Amino acid sequence: MILNGPDTIFCHEFCENFIRFGPAILVSVAYCLAPEHRLPVAYKDGEDALLWLKNQALSPNGQP
Structure with a gap:
């Protein structure tokens, strides 16, 4: 948003x-927004969120 x-x-x-x-x-996902945070920071936030979801789905009990 x-x-x-x-x-x-x-x-x-x-x-x-x-x-x-x-x-x-x-x-x-709460992305870092401009103008304080310029691109590609928001892309990195999105990537981090996807990796977190992947780890949650693949790990028993949500533990890394």
């Missing part, structure tokens, strides 16, 4: 409405 973070009611309501349409797991 450009103007709102994942902890705002706008984002929460969007995510809540999105998952009502079918079985899904929704993950909201």
Whole structure:
């Protein structure tokens, strides 16, 4: 989201409405935003989130 973070009611309501349409797991990542953090920092945040999800899925009890 450009103007709102994942902890705002706008984002929460969007995510809540999105998952009502079918079985899904929704993950909201709090990216570092510009202008304080320029690209590719947001890409690295996304990559870190995907790696975390992968590790959670492959590890018993969510432990690395």
